[in-house]
Amino acid sequence: DAGVIQSPRHEVTEMGQEVTLRCKPISGHNSLFWYRQTMMRGLELLIYFNNNVPIDDSGMPEDRFSAKMPNASFSTLKIQPSEPRDSAVYFCASSPGYSYEQYFGPGTRLTVT
């Protein structure tokens, strides 16, 4: 199994630009999660999907952030416009369902200058 795949692994962009992060979950997993890791706030959940439907987006910091899951094998997290405070590592995780073990991708390190 290939595990959770994220792209790009590193992204450097200028303030005001649009950023799109991509995730391919493990095949057969029904739940997909986006997390963000910063030194100040640690690891925090942004949004999660079950069967491609967003269930809880209460962790999304503001309207500049949006996430989609058009099918079972692909999800995107978009930031528009990006700001320096969005600099963080963004992780995608998937699991076979609610309250099952979550498996994390390698993360995307985002730097907004």
Next chain:
Amino acid sequence: GIQVEQSPPDLILQEGANSTLRCNFSDSVNNLQWFHQNPWGQLINLFYIPSGTKQNGRLSATTVATERYSLLYISSSQTTDSGVYFCAVDGSGNTGKLIFGQGTTLQVKP
């Protein structure tokens, strides 16, 4: 919401030593996982352990759900064990939302 506290925050060991990491949580949980974040930033699954005891090589974990804590044991530590160890719990009505502790940073010296 549920609170997760890990201790100690930092730990330095000599190679070959044993250690115990603790995770306390403030409410009942449906899911508890231990992760190791290696120096390259990867989050590696160690245990899925909402209750009971599990062992995997030099690592073992015990969760006492009724007393709201979990322990991670590392025996005969190696330099490759260095990194940050996270405990994460789902206590929010079985939704899968993992709440992470702040982690224990472990350094194993040769």
